[in-house]
Amino acid sequence: MPKQFLLLIIFFTVLFIIGVNTGDLTYLLNLGATICLSCIGVG
């Protein structure tokens, strides 16, 4: 298994954990619960 891969996995896992602990998960949940007006083409 290449060393580069392991470093990347650690890096992205840390990013993910930071996201979970800084409220990104709640943001994502609220976002997903609303209809995306941009997707519909409002404007």
Added chain:
Amino acid sequence: MPRLRWLIQTLVAFGTNAYLLFPFGGSVIYQGPLKAVCHPGLNCYSCPGALLSCPVGAFQNFMASLRFSTGGFPQMGVIVVGYLGFIGSVVGRLTCGWICPFGFIQDLLHKIPTRKFSLWKPLRWGKYAVLGLTVVAMPIFLVDSSGLGHPWFCKLICPAGTLEGAMPLLLLKPSLWSTVGWAFWNKLTILILILIGAILISRLFCRVICPLGAFYGLFSRISLVQLEFVEGNCVECGACSRKCPTGLVPNKEIDSPECIMCLKCVDSCHFRALDFGIRRPPGKPVKVKRAASPL
């Protein structure tokens, strides 16, 4: 292998859009806890059946509200980058070939028997421009007076959003028609062009426009899984390149960011010159397999 891929694509497409209560519930979209998870492929979260969030839409919204944050830790979307980066590091663009619902739709359309065309290769750079401009830069910098940006890829381009989100929602909630504007007609035109394009050119959207494919493509040279090429077994018959949906010459372009790892090339090679496996550390050569008889 092709049957397995079709099976997985079908199961993922229907399985991740399996919310069937939208005609009966209070809201026309699923609003449960699964929406905290992003789909690994391009799948509009406003699709009435969608169980998961769209990673591209989510990331743009994080970027769009970056300046809007008031107090506390700014929401920078690192959860989406971490999630997609993890997937990219492990499987790269295999997600495009096996998991992405919009890729599956394009595969189905390309089965329509018509004359097929090849893609002018420089157009492949387009997806990186789309990623950099409409997904990252424009949502951050094109903001209104309150500091709020827009998800410009969703607003201007995303054909998955038009097909899976806008069209079903406009059918289910006719009152939304009063809100649509030029952006809808612009996106509808793009959707029609892309769907026609997918019939004529294999995986047109994935190769030219898809920002998610561009992101996963960044991991093509370092992802854990990879295509392996056994040079000694190759007779340069060209069978692999004739099967490649992204117009690659697999025996010469191993680890290309365009490769969606559909493994059609592996199936087409009777000499076992191509295989699929775990990447070896630099310096460790690919294990030479005995070439099978072409008959």
